[in-house]
Amino acid sequence: MPETIDKVLHLILEKHQEQLLEKWVASQLHSGEFRSDLVREDELREQCASFVALFVKCFSQKPDTDVTDDVWAPMAALLTDIAKRRTNQGFTPSETATFVFSLKRPLFHLIKEQSQTDAQVTERLWEISLVLDKLGLFTTEVYLATREDVIARQREEMFELSCPVVQLWEGVLGLPIIGTLDSKRTQVVMESLLESLSSTQSDIAIIDITGVPVVDTLTAQHLIRTVSAAQLMGARCIISGIRPQIAQTMVHLGVSLGDVVTKSTMAAAIKYAFEFQGLEVNAKDNKYIGR
Amino acid sequence: MDRIPILHVGALLLVTIQVDMHDQLATNLQEDLTLRVSETHAKGVLIDISALDIVDSYIARVVGNIAQMSRILDAHTVLVGMRPPVAMTLVEMGVSLDGVSTALNVDKGILLLNKKIDD
Amino acid sequence: MLGAEYVCIKTEDDLLLVRNCVRQLAASLGFGVLDATRVMTAAVELGRNTLIHGEGGHMQAAIIMQRNTKGIRLDFEDTGPGIPDIDLALTDGYTSKNGMGLGLGGAKRLVNELTIVPLAPRGVRVRAISWLDRN
Numbered sequence: 001m002p003e004t005i006d007k008v009l010h011l012i013l014e015k016h017q018e019q020l021l022e023k024w025v026a027s028q029l030h031s032g033e034f035r036s037d038l039v040r041e042d043e044l045r046e047q048c049a050s051f052v053a054l055f056v057k058c059f060s061q062k063p064d065t066d067v068t069d070d071v072w073a074p075m076a077a078l079l080t081d082i083a084k085r086r087t088n089q090g091f092t093p094s095e096t097a098t099f100v101f102s103l104k105r106p107l108f109h110l111i112k113e114q115s116q117t118d119a120q121v122t123e124r125l126w127e128i129s130l131v132l133d134k135l136g137l138f139t140t141e142v143y144l145a146t147r148e149d150v151i152a153r154q155r156e157e158m159f160e161l162s163c164p165v166v167q168l169w170e171g172v173l174g175l176p177i178i179g180t181l182d183s184k185r186t187q188v189v190m191e192s193l194l195e196s197l198s199s200t201q202s203d204i205a206i207i208d209i210t211g212v213p214v215v216d217t218l219t220a221q222h223l224i225r226t227v228s229a230a231q232l233m234g235a236r237c238i239i240s241g242i243r244p245q246i247a248q249t250m251v252h253l254g255v256s257l258g259d260v261v262t263k264s265t266m267a268a269a270i271k272y273a274f275e276f277q278g279l280e281v282n283a284k285d286n287k288y289i290g291r
Numbered sequence: 292m293d294r295i296p297i298l299h300v301g302a303l304l305l306v307t308i309q310v311d312m313h314d315q316l317a318t319n320l321q322e323d324l325t326l327r328v329s330e331t332h333a334k335g336v337l338i339d340i341s342a343l344d345i346v347d348s349y350i351a352r353v354v355g356n357i358a359q360m361s362r363i364l365d366a367h368t369v370l371v372g373m374r375p376p377v378a379m380t381l382v383e384m385g386v387s388l389d390g391v392s393t394a395l396n397v398d399k400g401i402l403l404l405n406k407k408i409d410d
Numbered sequence: 411m412l413g414a415e416y417v418c419i420k421t422e423d424d425l426l427l428v429r430n431c432v433r434q435l436a437a438s439l440g441f442g443v444l445d446a447t448r449v450m451t452a453a454v455e456l457g458r459n460t461l462i463h464g465e466g467g468h469m470q471a472a473i474i475m476q477r478n479t480k481g482i483r484l485d486f487e488d489t490g491p492g493i494p495d496i497d498l499a500l501t502d503g504y505t506s507k508n509g510m511g512l513g514l515g516g517a518k519r520l521v522n523e524l525t526i527v528p529l530a531p532r533g534v535r536v537r538a539i540s541w542l543d544r545n
Binding site for chain 3 (some may be wrong): 311313314315323345348349358374375376377379380381383384385386
Binding site for chain 1 (some may be wrong): 370371372373374376377378379381382383387388393394395398400401404
């Protein structure tokens with residue numbers, strides 16, 4: 001690869017920029033792979049025009065393959081925008097990468113027409129190919145990053161959905177936990193429970209772990225800590241819904257809940273909470289009893 | 292300011308810590324409170340720490356000491372308004388405030404103290 | 411290193427400066443309330459350790475970056491008699507002076523990393539690191 005910039009190649013690119021754009025747009029529109037259901041023609045034309053303009057500009061400044069360089073930053077920004085938009089429009093990552101790769105055909109034609117010798121053609125094709133490949137792969141990376149964002153956001157939302165802090169009665173909060181409690185999740189859940197205790201000034205919180213399949217040492221430790229922290233704040237935590245298998249595993253593992261108040265069911269815990277608050281639940285009329 | 296004001300209400304002493312608690316202030320509070328408990332024959336001490344965004348082991352120890360000294364002088368101590376992150380941090384550090392009762396707010400703290408005094 | 415702060419620890423009042431310095435760093439990095447409380451509390455514990463056991467010294471606080479995660483690094487240096495048995499000092503309940511015996515051991519649990527290095531000819535450096543994303 002030549003160290004010096006191939007000036008002729010840049011002149012060719014600049015001179016035939018318009019023609020290149022027209023050919024590229026036309027080839028895409030008629031390729032059979034054009035998704036007219038997903039993108040409008042004018043939008044495609046606009047994207048192509050920006051891409052070609054930036055490509056010619058950046059390539060003439062730095063025909064390097066390092067697209068993360070500052071010179072290529074506007075191009076990276078454009079591709080990020082295009083890739084994100086296409087992801088939302090429903091394009092597959094291959095289709096988005098193909099958008100970049102499809103420039104090769106009209107571009108190679110142009111180079112072949114305008115070059116003098118075969119050696120020149122090979123060299124120029126190689127050089128341009130390297131850059132276009134990088135740019136195509138870059139769109140795939142953007143696609144992946146976009147997906148990861150979506151996954152992370154969904155996970156956050158599931159977090160919040162799966163462990164709502166609910167008010168069961170005045171001064172009594174409930175926290176039904178469903179699913180496996182990993183360290184991070186426990187921490188988030190417990191933090192929000194303590195905040196809720198404080199903001200609602202509730203005296204008692206019931207943590208119900210009926211929906212938790214496994215309680216390991218670390219989870220137990222988090223539970224105990226939360227109970228102790230609630231106590232320091234002047235509130236009380238009860239743990240309910242410990243299943244027999246879990247009780248067995250906990251004893252086998254040597255996991256101790258210390259002197260935390262535990263109740264077998266949520267109902268028993270609510271009863272305890274009511275008693276603690278000096279409340280009593282009575283049947284209004286005993287005609288329903290025994291039915 | 293190097294002293295925290297102590298309010299005398301009925302049979303109770305109320306302390307609201309609203310400033311950055313530094314060590315000298317904590318030590319002074321400890322002395323002042325024990326003195327006031329014996330002077331006023333107060334039956335209860337209520338310490339409001341809702342304004343503190345951190346409580347380290349030193350301040351925790353001072354509060355523990357106040358509770359123990361007050362107990363000897365026949366007064367109960369209730370600590371109110373500890374913020375959730377502060378509580379979690381103290382637990383993680385391994386600080387236990389033995390002998391100190393807690394309540395969510397001043398109202399509940401006064402109720403708790405009156406109940407303890409009646410018992 | 412993305413920024414550094416230097417705080418002298420000579421009197422108890424300096425611990426307030428330590429706390430405020432760490433509070434600002436935690437806020438600038440976007441620490442949550444709980445994580446900020448943890449690192450601030452740890453800083454005060456370590457600062458007090460420097461003051462009482464190290465006969466005074468200083469704290470150097472810095473924002474650091476590792477594998478795309480930002481963190482706060484706190485270096486407490488003193489010129490005191492040093493710590494004869496570092497493992498023992500990190501044990502819960504161990505105290506050489508009248509404390510709760512939770513200073514170093516307690517602080518260790520509030521941060522991600524805590525290391526103690528003896529300095530020549532006197533003193534120790536206690537380094538605590540707290541990452542923005544703890545998990």
